[in-house]
Amino acid sequence: MSVPAPVRLAYSARMTMQATDEEFLASFESQQWPLNQWRHRDHVRLAYLYLRRYSFYEAANRIRASIKAHNLVWGLGDSPTSGYHETMTIAWLRLVDMILREYGPEESSDVFADAHPELLQKKVLRLFYSKDAFSQVKAKSEFVEPDLAPLPRARSQQRTVP
DSSP states (O other), X not given: OOOXXXXXXXXXXXXXXXXXXXXXXXXXXXTOXXXXXXXXXXXXXXXXHHHXXXXXXXXXXXXXXXXXXXXXXXXOOOBTTBSOOHHHHHHHHHHHHHHHHHHOOOSSHHHHHHHOGGGGOGGGGGXXXXXXXXXXXXXXHSOOOOSSSOOXXXXXXXSOOX
């Protein structure tokens, strides 16, 4: 499968800060967000945007499908050590959902990310998961609960999350 032509936006090292939410979402969902621009911050933005638009379960289905489609188009195959990771994706979605419900939305996904730098620390899941838990073959294909500490939940649960 060939790699799609880049979206006609002015990409730069700060592209994630320049694309509006709608541009980012349209580009990602059409698998045209450049692989070299697909960073942890973009995962947080994508989670935020889906959670703002859909229930937790629908957001989970959409982020899963979007990331898998993006990986496929850009030639990122699944292997035991690379590709889509269900536990990592759902754990991050739960963290973004908790922060969103606890602190509320912002004017954009970028403003939300800037307002919550704790979500930009991509190694934060190590507070909840051991290396062994993430390394399980099962954890790549289905959500595995944390083995070190439970993921936090908002005080007022407006949504049901797994």
